[in-house]
Amino acid sequence: MPQHLERGVFLFDTPPKIESFAAVAGEKEGNGPLGDFFDEIITDSHFGQKTWEQAESRFQLEAVSLAVRKANLTKEDIDVICAGDLINQCTGSSYGLRQLEIPFMGLYGACSTMAESLIAASLLTDSGAAKRAAAVTSSHFSTAERQFRAPLSYGGQRTPTAQWTCTASGSVIVSPDKGEIEVYGCCVGKIADMDITDIANMGAAMAPAAMGVLCRYFEATDTTPADYDAIITGDLGILGSKLLIELMEKQGYDISDVHKDCGEMIFNPDEQDSHCGGSGCGCSASVLCGYFLPMLQKGNIKRILFIATGALMSAMSVQQGESIPTIAHLLELRRK
Amino acid sequence: MPQHLERGVFLFDTPPKIESFAAVAGEKEGNGPLGDFFDEIITDSHFGQKTWEQAESRFQLEAVSLAVRKANLTKEDIDVICAGDLINQCTGSSYGLRQLEIPFMGLYGACSTMAESLIAASLLTDSGAAKRAAAVTSSHFSTAERQFRAPLSYGGQRTPTAQWTCTASGSVIVSPDKGEIEVYGCCVGKIADMDITDIANMGAAMAPAAMGVLCRYFEATDTTPADYDAIITGDLGILGSKLLIELMEKQGYDISDVHKDCGEMIFNPDEQDSHCGGSGCGCSASVLCGYFLPMLQKGNIKRILFIATGALMSAMSVQQGESIPTIAHLLELRRK
Numbered sequence: 001m002p003q004h005l006e007r008g009v010f011l012f013d014t015p016p017k018i019e020s021f022a023a024v025a026g027e028k029e030g031n032g033p034l035g036d037f038f039d040e041i042i043t044d045s046h047f048g049q050k051t052w053e054q055a056e057s058r059f060q061l062e063a064v065s066l067a068v069r070k071a072n073l074t075k076e077d078i079d080v081i082c083a084g085d086l087i088n089q090c091t092g093s094s095y096g097l098r099q100l101e102i103p104f105m106g107l108y109g110a111c112s113t114m115a116e117s118l119i120a121a122s123l124l125t126d127s128g129a130a131k132r133a134a135a136v137t138s139s140h141f142s143t144a145e146r147q148f149r150a151p152l153s154y155g156g157q158r159t160p161t162a163q164w165t166c167t168a169s170g171s172v173i174v175s176p177d178k179g180e181i182e183v184y185g186c187c188v189g190k191i192a193d194m195d196i197t198d199i200a201n202m203g204a205a206m207a208p209a210a211m212g213v214l215c216r217y218f219e220a221t222d223t224t225p226a227d228y229d230a231i232i233t234g235d236l237g238i239l240g241s242k243l244l245i246e247l248m249e250k251q252g253y254d255i256s257d258v259h260k261d262c263g264e265m266i267f268n269p270d271e272q273d274s275h276c277g278g279s280g281c282g283c284s285a286s287v288l289c290g291y292f293l294p295m296l297q298k299g300n301i302k303r304i305l306f307i308a309t310g311a312l313m314s315a316m317s318v319q320q321g322e323s324i325p326t327i328a329h330l331l332e333l334r335r336k
Numbered sequence: 337m338p339q340h341l342e343r344g345v346f347l348f349d350t351p352p353k354i355e356s357f358a359a360v361a362g363e364k365e366g367n368g369p370l371g372d373f374f375d376e377i378i379t380d381s382h383f384g385q386k387t388w389e390q391a392e393s394r395f396q397l398e399a400v401s402l403a404v405r406k407a408n409l410t411k412e413d414i415d416v417i418c419a420g421d422l423i424n425q426c427t428g429s430s431y432g433l434r435q436l437e438i439p440f441m442g443l444y445g446a447c448s449t450m451a452e453s454l455i456a457a458s459l460l461t462d463s464g465a466a467k468r469a470a471a472v473t474s475s476h477f478s479t480a481e482r483q484f485r486a487p488l489s490y491g492g493q494r495t496p497t498a499q500w501t502c503t504a505s506g507s508v509i510v511s512p513d514k515g516e517i518e519v520y521g522c523c524v525g526k527i528a529d530m531d532i533t534d535i536a537n538m539g540a541a542m543a544p545a546a547m548g549v550l551c552r553y554f555e556a557t558d559t560t561p562a563d564y565d566a567i568i569t570g571d572l573g574i575l576g577s578k579l580l581i582e583l584m585e586k587q588g589y590d591i592s593d594v595h596k597d598c599g600e601m602i603f604n605p606d607e608q609d610s611h612c613g614g615s616g617c618g619c620s621a622s623v624l625c626g627y628f629l630p631m632l633q634k635g636n637i638k639r640i641l642f643i644a645t646g647a648l649m650s651a652m653s654v655q656q657g658e659s660i661p662t663i664a665h666l667l668e669l670r671r672k
Contacts, residue, residue: 001337002465007415008439010465051656079343080524087650088424090444091658094527094648098661103344103524105452106444106648106663108426116441120456127463129338129346129522186465188416188439191430312430312442314423320387322427325434327442 002126008188009220015334016125017179018172019132020071023290024063026141026167029278032267037290038168039066045142045167053087056140056167057096059282060085063169063289064097064136071173078102078173079130082120084113085138086165086281088147092138102134110310111206111235112189113137114170114285115329118306121174122183122331131176138169139280148199148315161201163237163263163279164272170285172293180336181296184303187217187330191312195323199313202324203240203263203276206309209328210236211247213307217330218253225255229301232292233328234284234308235263237277262287284308293333302335338462341556344524351670352461353515354508355468356407359626360399362477362503365614368603373626374504375402381478381503389423392476392503393432395618396421399505399625400433400472407509414438414509415466418456420449421474422501422617424483428474438470446646447542447571448525449473450506450621451665454642457510458519458667467512474505475616484535484651497537499573499599499615500608506621508629516672517632520639523553523666527648531659535649538660539576539599539612542645545664546572547583549643553666554589561591565637568628569664570620570644571599573613598623620644629669638671 002010023038030041040062047055047062060083068075081100084107085092093106109116117135124130142152144165150156158164174183192209210233218224225231225248236244241261248255262284267274288306295301309328318324338346359374366377376398383391383398396419404411417436420443421428429442445452453471460466478488480501486492494500510519528545546569554560561567561584572580577597584591598620603610624642631637645664654660 002463004415004464004467007412008466053652053656076343079340084444086425088652089422089446089648089650091648091650091653094661094663095653095658098527098529101526104527104663105456105524108420108442108444110425120441123459123463123465127338127459128340129459130344131340188441190437191434191440193434312425312427314425314427316389316424317427317431320389322431325430327430327440 005220009216011185012126015182015184016122016174016176018181019175019179020067020173021289021293022063022066022070023170023286024059025286029166029168029266034266034291052140052142056092056138056143059169060092060096060136060138063171064134067171067173075100075102078132078134080105080124081134082107082117083136084108084117087143109327110312111279111281112308112310112327112329113281115306115308115331118172118331119186119329125174125176132173134171134173136171137281137285139165139282140167141165144280158275159200160275161239162275163202163277164274165280166266166278166283168282168286170289182334182336183331184334185332187213189213189327189329191325191327193323193325197323199318202311203237204243205311205324206326207236207240207243207247209326210244210307210309213328213330215251225253225258228258228303228305230260230304231255231258232304232306233261235279236261236309237263239276296333296335299335304333306331306333345552345556347521348462351518351520352458352510352512354517355511355515356403356509357625357629358399358402358406359506359622360395361622365502365504365602368608370602370627388476388478392428392474392479395505396428396432396472396474399507400470403507403509411436411438414468414470416441416460417470418443418453419472420444420453423479445663446648447615447617448644448646448663448665449617451642451644451667454508454667455522455665461510461512468509470507470509472507473617473621475501475618476503477501480616494611495536497575497612499538499612500610501616502602502614502619504618504622506625518670518672519667520670521668523549525549525663525665527661527663529659529661533659535654538647539573540579541647541660542662543572543576543579543583545662546580546643546645549664549666551587561589561594564594564639564641566596566640567591567594568640568642569597571615572597572645573599575612632669632671635671640669642667642669
């Protein structure tokens with residue numbers, strides 16, 4: 001049973017376990033600093049499909065299938081799958097996973113969806129509603145560009161603050177008792193909107209949401225940054241990460257020693273023309289599943305916070321002059 | 337604690353309760369057969385806003401605010417809100433609810449979202465993760481038409497099988513112990529895809545998903561249609577409802593006496609040019625909250641199944657020649 005600490009913050013009495021995980025990434029991500037850590041690199045951006053949207057669906061199916069295989073399970077062992085992506089109407093998930101015939105809950109939290117789906121899968125498993133639940137998210141550079149920005153063939157210049165949507169997917173299987181990594185606590189994010197309207201500067205828009213959820217969790221659990229081996233955000237990028245460190249400092253927390261950002265880690269900005277870093281809900285998902293969960297598994301780190309951040313606007317809301325509402329969800333993960 | 341019956345099907349040992357609910361609807365819905373049952377009718381399709389998208393957000397905010405007020409609560413009493421809508425990137429929810437500062441979980445299940453969000457809110461409350469959780473969804477005729485079909489000013493003819501997206505919102509507040517209506521059991525839907533590609537015939541696409549979730553629940557709980565006072569789908573419409581009754585008959589279940597469909601009920605097809613009936617996640621939400629929950633509250637009916645159905649395609653997936661994946665989630669609701 002979760003223990004309710006305050007609004008949206010709860011710890012699990014008997015923490016659910018992460019039984020398996022897998023990360024699949026595209027060619028550019030494979031050529032980045034974390035390339036060796038992903039389970040699979042798919043160099044064909046179409047992944048053998050006719051369209052990029054179909055390719056993204058295939059990435060998601062591949063990540064789930066791999067996580068299932070790595071735990072010697074079959075798809076019938078998964079009671080519920082919690083999934084989401086950035087494509088309109090979340091079709092990356094619905095088309096990608098339809099053949100699995102696993103009871104399906106679609107989630108939308110933009111790039112925060114990996115944390116949101118992991119919270120949902122943990123609740124389902126912990127409560128006993130599901131014996132095992134899976135979480136999966138994906139993003140694809142080409143599906144995101146044409147939907148949120150401009151057709152790729154238009155060849156638009158990217159601004160220095162822009163981030164590069166990762167072509168990647170990550171999947172986690174949560175079980176009540178199998179696995180060395182525990183989902184210890186969760187904090188469901190509140191929507192933060194600081195009146196930022198520049199969709200080429202998502203990091204700045206999302207940093208306040210990350211600050212909000214971090215402060216709420218620190219206060220509710222009476223902990224400080226020093227209690228954690230790593231505080232991981234995804235995907236504030238280079239600029240947003242700097243902003244978060246400054247914002248946290250103003251709140252009295254120095255996270256500079258332990259902070260890592262998935263968007264900052266996944267590319268080498270000097271060589272990969274990635275500007276402020278990676279983004280997309282496949283970015284934090286693949287870095288969590290490819291890099292951080294294996295480190296926890298091995299015991300190299302023992303206690304981390306994973307905070308996925310998302311920008312909740314649409315192309316139309318921006319055209320209508322609206323600012324960008326953002327959100328960040330947090331999980332505390334521990335090595336047993 | 338939920339009792340797991342089979343994959344995706346669970347009953348609550350101590351069922352969470354529905355503490356409050358509210359339904360807000362537009363002018364056309366107000367002129368329909370259920371007009372007297374909604375808490376508020378908003379005759380201005382812009383709801384005082386500049387755009388229809390902003391109007392839809394306002395509908396959602398209004399439904400939540402009303403449900404909170406009806407229970408003599410404040411927004412601070414809601415620990416988590418589970419919300420969704422049909423607009424790209426679910427902006428109806430994120431913009432509508434941002435000012436509430438309630439921890440927020442975004443969901444996407446197309447027109448099935450009211451059932452999905454009610455399942456999530458029930459799990460959060462039952463587990464103790466939240467003391468109170470809310471569920472809300474909305475849809476708006478004009479936002480849906482221009483996004484999924486054509487600009488309204490184009491004046492396209494609607495086919496006989498088409499449904500009319502409702503301008504409406506419904507909201508439910510779930511608590512562990514306050515209220516007369518119990519969330520007794522849930523069935524998380526599986527994605528069904530019968531290779532239907534006609535987006536003007538959603539009822540036909542979604543009926544198999546409703547059949548699937550109903551049969552799974554009947555089998556897992558060892559019940560039959562005769563055990564329920566009403567089996568409510570939303571929103572198969574007139575044609576989809578006929579199909580569901582036929583499909584269920586082939587499975588050995590006669591639901592014809594107890595079946596009701598929110599999409600079929602909300603308009604008068606002879607007078608309102610609504611063709612096959614209403615649709616949109618505000619349709620099932622407003623009919624549940626405006627009509628069926630009050631009937632349960634009064635004890636006029638005592639045991640019902642609420643099955644919201646959704647079509648998980650996008651305008652782009654249809655353009656790419658894809659068929660329509662569909663889903664239906666089920667809840668059993670009982671009067672104490």
